[in-house]
Structure formats: structure tokens, C-alpha cells
Amino acid sequence: DGAQLILTPPPISGDGAHVISWRVASADGHPVGGAITFWVGRRDVDAPQAVRSNDALLRGAIWLARLAIYVGLFVGAGGAFFVAWIRAPSAPAMRVIGSSVELIALAALAFSVGLQGLDAMGLSPSSLPDAEVWASGARGSFGLSAAIASAALLLALWSHRAGDVGARVMSLGALVGVGLALAATGHAATASPRWLTAPAVFAHGAALAFWVGSLIPLALAMGQPRQTASDVLMRFSRVIPFAVAALLASGLLLAVVQLERVDALWTTNYGRVLTVKLVLVALLLAIALWNRLYLTPRIGQGGAAPRRHMRRTIVAELVLVAAILGVVGLWRFTPPPRALMVAAPPFFTHIHTGRMMADVTMSxxxxxxxxxxxxxxxxxxxxxxxxxVSVSLSSPDNGIEPSITEARSLGDGQWQASMAVPIAGRWTLALDVLISDFDQVHAETEIQIK
Incomplete structure (x- = not known):
């Protein structure tokens, strides 16, 4: 129910330790979960451990499917837009390459719905045929993103066989679809404030699709006559600075939102993945700058050698792009620092009665x-x-009745208890201390939980 997870537990038979293990698909489409341990009747037994599923085969399949989807969206849809709008020669090779990666991406999208369901439900790949797995995968922001991405790939696929006007309309719809699909789900797109991050993800995805999609058509254009190759390159050179500027500006904004602090670049898994990506992007920009400042003027002057060199550097760019997309796919398994729960300082209170004093620290x-x-x-x-010692917590303001647990003795007047505080706000903390079989001291105080 919104941000609340409501559970009606099954009947609990027998005393001892119990674990409630939960798992849901969060707003960003990624499964999250946890476990709460509680005791009934007595606390002299060890708590069972909730085992977290970590299927390497499933994680590998999710990563491969995501990589195939990225290639289809960026190379396929981006390439279709480049051919239609930059008026690059639509060689049969480009149609074959574009159609192939788009069809593979469509298959990967369909398969990824089942993989998402397995991950959301914490199941092994053997449960893939279950209908509920696919229904679970299609729910939420991930299902919406998959639907938009499928539409973008279909538009790109049809644009290869359309006339000039139809190809432009369909390829533009495909490029917009790439941005919308990426902005519909994921860590970055759902970060707060969404009015800023979602458009930034849209701009980042569309700009990246244009740049990556241009590489193969440009390489093929270098095999055309000098004038044709030069014209395509000149038209591309006039547009690409705007795409790169949008890419870098949106990427910087999203990095600031996700990291929140500089040291997260090397102290968190998300930051380390981002660092590797930034290094690869820097190499990609260096090659692009070399192409623009050195090779592009020489191609305009004539000669076959500069065009051969351009094709080679484009191949190097494609290799770097493949590495970048593979690295970015790892973010599926690495929550950003802003999403990690920051450890709150302990809460301390002192309770004083005529017969007892208690220092209580809640961590x-x-x-x-x-x-x-x-x-x-x-x-x-x-x-x-x-x-x-019995510890109870209640919140009359929120209609929450007392929850009671027995603390365990650590010796020297020290006691330890574990409980759950469901929501922030004002709570009543009560202690019932059994001094002897016939003597009990009660004390309570109001506390504020953040």
C-alpha cells in the first residue's frame, strides 16, 4: 500500500525464534528485501538465519539481457535515426545490422520480463515457466519501461523499410522511445527530485543513442565516394557537439544526485562502477576529439587514407562503447549511495524512578x-x-498497541533486547524490571524516533 508493506502472518505455533523475510520490487524496478527476527514465549534459542538468494546464473542472464537491450536501443534505434536525419547512405549492410540488433533486443526484452520476475520473487531459474513469475516481472516500472522499449525497437525496425518521411517520423519516435524507456525505471530516473532526474535520464539516453547509433553508419559512409563521405561527416560534425554537451551535462547532474559525496566514487560499488565508466568515456571522448580535429579536415581535403583511419578509430570507439554498456549493466546490482541506508546515530534516554535508574540506548x-x-x-x-526485564514500545498517537519483548541479561546489570519500530514519531518506552518473584518495578518515558 504505497510505501507500506502490510503482512498478515500465518498462525504461529510454539515458542521460540521466528523470522519474517520479505521481498518487493521497489519504485525503481529493482527488487529489495530484508528480514525481521522475533521471539515468542522465550528467548533461549538462536534465531534462524534468512538465506538471501544469490544465483550467479540468474544475475549473469540479467546482465546479458540488459546488454543486448542496450545494444538494440543505442545501435539499432540510434542508427535508424542517424540514417534518416543525417541522410547517411542507407546501405543494405546497415539495414541488416540494425534489424538484427533490434530483433535480438526484442527477444532479450521478452526474456528479461521473466528474469525480472525470478529476481523479484527470489526464485531460481527452474521456476521460469511459472505464469506468476512472468506476471510479477511485468508489473511496476520495469514492465512499463519494457513496453516503451519494445515500441521504440519496433519503430526503428519499420523505419528501415519506410520512405524518407516515414523513416524520419518512425526513427524520431524510436529515439524518443529510447529516452522514455530509460526514464521510466532505474535508480537514476526515480531519484528525488524526479522532475529533474527523469528528464536528465531522458536527455542522457537520447543523446547517447544518437552518438552510439552514428558510429556504424559513419564507418559505412567512409567506404562511399569522397564527396558523399565528406558530406555525411560534415552534417554529423555540426550536430554532435550538442549531443555530447547534453550527454555530459545530464551525466554530471545524475552523478551528483546519485553519489552525494566525492568519496563515494571509491568507497561504494556504485561509485567504483561509475569510475570505470568515466575512464572509458574519457578515452571515447579523446578518440572523438582526434577524429574531429585531425581526421575530419583531412577527409574533406580528399584521399582514401584519412577515411581508412576514420574507420579504424570508429571500430575502437565501438569497442569502448561495448565495454561502457557492459559496465553500465552492472548498476543493476549496485544501489547508488543515495539509496543506501545511512546509519543513524544511537538514541539515548535516561529513566529515573524512586527505586531504579536505567540508561537506555537504542541503535x-x-x-x-x-x-x-x-x-x-x-x-x-x-x-x-x-x-x-521486559521492554515494551507503543505509539498511542498512531494507534499502535504495546509490543513487548523479553530482554536477555549480559551480566553486571546490563540487558539487551531487539525490536522493530515500524514508523517514526512519538513512542512510549516502558520497562518492567523483575527484582524478585514478588517485586517488580515499572518505569516508562516518551521518546521521539526519527
Whole structure:
């Protein structure tokens, strides 16, 4: 229900430790999960451990499918736009290459829906034939993105066989579809504020598709007569600075939003992936700059040698692009630093009654699973020996009745308990300390949880 996960648990039979393990597809389309441990009746047994699924085969299949989709969107849809709008010669080789990568990407998109369902439900690849797996994969932002990407690939596929006007309209729709598909899901597109990040992802994806899509048609154009090759290159050179500027500006904006701090570049997996990508992009920009400043003027002057050199550098660019897309695919498994839960400082309170004092430290001091450390003393600052301690949390403002757990003794008046604080706000923390079989002390205080 929105940001709330509501569970009606099955009947619990017997005392002891229990685990609630949960897993959902988040707003960015990526599965997230966790586990909450609780005890019933007694706490003298170890808690069972929730095992997290980490199927290397599934993760590899997700990565390969994503790589195929990227190639189809950028090389296929981007190439179709380049041929139609830059008026590059539509050689049969380009139609074959474009159609091939687009068909492969369509198949990968269909397959990725099932893979998304497996990942969302935490199942092994053997469950792929189950209908519920595919239904789960098609839900949410991932399903919307897959539908838009499929439409973009189909438009690109049809544009190869359309006339000039039809090819332009369809290829433009395909390029817009690339941006919309990427902006519909993913870590970056769903980051706050969405009014800024979603358009940035759109611009980043469309600009990248234009640049990457231009490489193969440009390489093929270099095999055309000198004047044809020079005209195509000149038209491309007038447009590409705007695409690169949009690519770099949107990429910088998204990096700032995702990282939040500079040291995340080397202290987080997301940042390390971004660092590798930036190095590869820097090499790609260096080659592009060499082509623009050195080779492009010489191609205009004539001669076959500069065109041969241009084809070779374009091949190098394609290799770098393949590496970049492969690296970017790893972000599927690396949440950005902004999405990682930042450790909140502990919350401390002191409870004082006429017969007892208690120092209570709740770690972390925020909503969610917490660990509660209790130090008991007498009013004279002596260690207080107790036979048992019960801890309860309630929130009358939110209609939450008391949740009670038994703390375990650590010796020297120290006790430890684990509980869950479902929401932030004002809570009532109560301690019932059993001094003897006939003597119990009750104390409570109001606390504020962030």
C-alpha cells in the first residue's frame, strides 16, 4: 500500500525464534528485501538465519539481457535515426545490422520480463515457466519501461523499410522511445527530485543513442565516394557537439544526485562502477576529439587514407562503447549511495524512578529494526541485579498497541533486547524490571524516533 508493506502472518505455533523475510520490487524496478527476527514465549534459542538468494546464473542472464537491450536501443534505434536525419547512405549492410540488433533486443526484452520476475520473487531459474513469475516481472516500472522499449525497437525496425518521411517520423519516435524507456525505471530516473532526474535520464539516453547509433553508419559512409563521405561527416560534425554537451551535462547532474559525496566514487560499488565508466568515456571522448580535429579536415581535403583511419578509430570507439554498456549493466546490482541506508546515530534516554535508574540506548535511532541496550542501577548508582526485564514500545498517537519483548541479561546489570519500530514519531518506552518473584518495578518515558 504505497510505501507500506502490510503482512498478515500465518498462525504461529510454539515458542521460540521466528523470522519474517520479505521481498518487493521497489519504485525503481529493482527488487529489495530484508528480514525481521522475533521471539515468542522465550528467548533461549538462536534465531534462524534468512538465506538471501544469490544465483550467479540468474544475475549473469540479467546482465546479458540488459546488454543486448542496450545494444538494440543505442545501435539499432540510434542508427535508424542517424540514417534518416543525417541522410547517411542507407546501405543494405546497415539495414541488416540494425534489424538484427533490434530483433535480438526484442527477444532479450521478452526474456528479461521473466528474469525480472525470478529476481523479484527470489526464485531460481527452474521456476521460469511459472505464469506468476512472468506476471510479477511485468508489473511496476520495469514492465512499463519494457513496453516503451519494445515500441521504440519496433519503430526503428519499420523505419528501415519506410520512405524518407516515414523513416524520419518512425526513427524520431524510436529515439524518443529510447529516452522514455530509460526514464521510466532505474535508480537514476526515480531519484528525488524526479522532475529533474527523469528528464536528465531522458536527455542522457537520447543523446547517447544518437552518438552510439552514428558510429556504424559513419564507418559505412567512409567506404562511399569522397564527396558523399565528406558530406555525411560534415552534417554529423555540426550536430554532435550538442549531443555530447547534453550527454555530459545530464551525466554530471545524475552523478551528483546519485553519489552525494566525492568519496563515494571509491568507497561504494556504485561509485567504483561509475569510475570505470568515466575512464572509458574519457578515452571515447579523446578518440572523438582526434577524429574531429585531425581526421575530419583531412577527409574533406580528399584521399582514401584519412577515411581508412576514420574507420579504424570508429571500430575502437565501438569497442569502448561495448565495454561502457557492459559496465553500465552492472548498476543493476549496485544501489547508488543515495539509496543506501545511512546509519543513524544511537538514541539515548535516561529513566529515573524512586527505586531504579536505567540508561537506555537504542541503535540505530531511527525507525526499523533496533537493538536496545539497558544498564540498570539503583538510585545510589550501584549495579541493580534483576531476574528479568521486559521492554515494551507503543505509539498511542498512531494507534499502535504495546509490543513487548523479553530482554536477555549480559551480566553486571546490563540487558539487551531487539525490536522493530515500524514508523517514526512519538513512542512510549516502558520497562518492567523483575527484582524478585514478588517485586517488580515499572518505569516508562516518551521518546521521539526519527
Amino acid at each position: 540505530p535511532g531511527r525507525a526499523g529494526p533496533v537493538s536496545i541496550a539497558i544498564q540498570l542501577r539503583t538510585p545510589d548508582e550501584e549495579l541493580l541485579s534483576a531476574k528479568g
